[in-house]
Structures are given as C-alpha cells and as structure tokens.
Amino acid sequence: MTSNLLVFIQELKEWNNRFNLTAITLENEVLLKHLVDSLAPSPYLPHGASILDIGxxxxxxxxxxxxxxxxxxxxxxxxxxxxxxxxxxxxxxLKLCQIQTIQTRAEDAIGRNPDMRRHYDAVLSRAFSSLKFFIELGKPFIKENGFLIAFKGPGGTAELSRLEPWLAHKSMRIAGVEYRLPYLEHDRRLYIVRRLRNGEKSLNLGLGQK
Structure with missing residues (x-):
C-alpha cells in the first residue's frame, strides 16, 4: 500500500468525524469496503484513460x-x-495531477458542461443501487468506444437478468467480473457495459473472474 493511500485513509477518517462523509467508519471496513474495493477496476482501465466518477x-x-x-x-x-x-x-x-472536481448533479452536468458529452473512456460509480439508472445516466458521457463500470453486490445477478432484453434493445452489452474482498463473506461484481460495434453479437472485453 502506497503512503499516499494511507494519507488518504487518515484524511477520510479525520474529516468523517466532522462532516459525516461516509457511513462506514470502522478502520478495517474503510480499508476493505472503500479502499480495496475502489481499486477493483484498475486492470480494466486502459493506460492514460480519461475516467468520470459519478456520485x-x-x-x-x-x-x-x-x-x-x-x-x-x-x-x-x-x-x-x-x-x-x-x-x-x-x-x-497529495499533490495529485490530472484530476479535477465538478460540483453538480450528474443529471445536470452535460447541460452545464457540454464538452463532457462523449468525452470519457470510462464512467464509474459506486453510488447507484439501480444498474439501469446508472447506465442511462452514464451513457451520454462515454466515447463511442468507451464503457461504464458499476460496482454491485450479490443482488446484481438477478438485476442483470431482468435488464438483458433492455440492454439488447439499446444495442449495449454487459460483462461481469466477480471478486471477493479479503475477510468478507459476500461476493462483489463489476459490471462493464458498452455499446456494441457494427457487426458484434456480444460483448467481449476479455474478462473473467478475479
């Protein structure tokens, strides 16, 4: 774990005591459910990718x-x-470069910042319980060959089965990556969604279980 990750966790703990930034406060849960979980998409993000973290x-x-x-x-x-x-x-x-913040609702972002439309290689979120809502919200932000990444718990499988006809109608496909956080019993999943290219029948991102 890099020193900057440790600094980030310490700052989060200190600020959370004053401003209630997150409901998860126990140190081991912060490390696993926030920090380790946040890093799960890293292998699937191309070098130099532009990413948007919604919510x-x-x-x-x-x-x-x-x-x-x-x-x-x-x-x-x-x-x-x-x-x-x-x-x-x-x-x-942390003196981080090439990272910016925007304060607005995702629903209003493109109206206020038209350059955000089809601007990102990947759009990610841990904030939405509804996969369909996230896809509808995130799709306008991704480039033609970009993709969406949603974090879901065990309930994501049933939700996905209900969405498959809708995704097909939208000419989008989804791939799931299952992983498990250390010391926790339940499985986690990344759902990676993108538009089908001309002639494609299914989504193949070379994904499997982690």
Missing part, C-alpha cells in the same frame, strides 16, 4: 484509482459541497 462522494473510487494509477485522467462529480471540498483538500494534500 464520487468522498472521492471513491476515483481518488484511490488515481493514487495507484498516475496515468489516469480523473474527473470527480458530486453534488455535495462538503464532499467536493474534501476531495479538493485531498488533491492538494
């Missing part, structure tokens, strides 16, 4: 990903003033 909250997963992947260009999007303030503090403290 980034305390900077998760965007800031940990940026710390371990300095090549990434990261935008953190959240509507909460106090959470954006924390993100900016961490960025200054």
């Amino acid at each position: 980034s909250g305390a900077g998760l997963p965007g800031i940990p990903l940026k710390i371990v992947r300095s090549d990434l260009r990261v935008t953190l999007l959240d509507s909460s003033r106090k959470k954006i303030h924390f993100q900016k503090h961490v960025i200054r403290t």
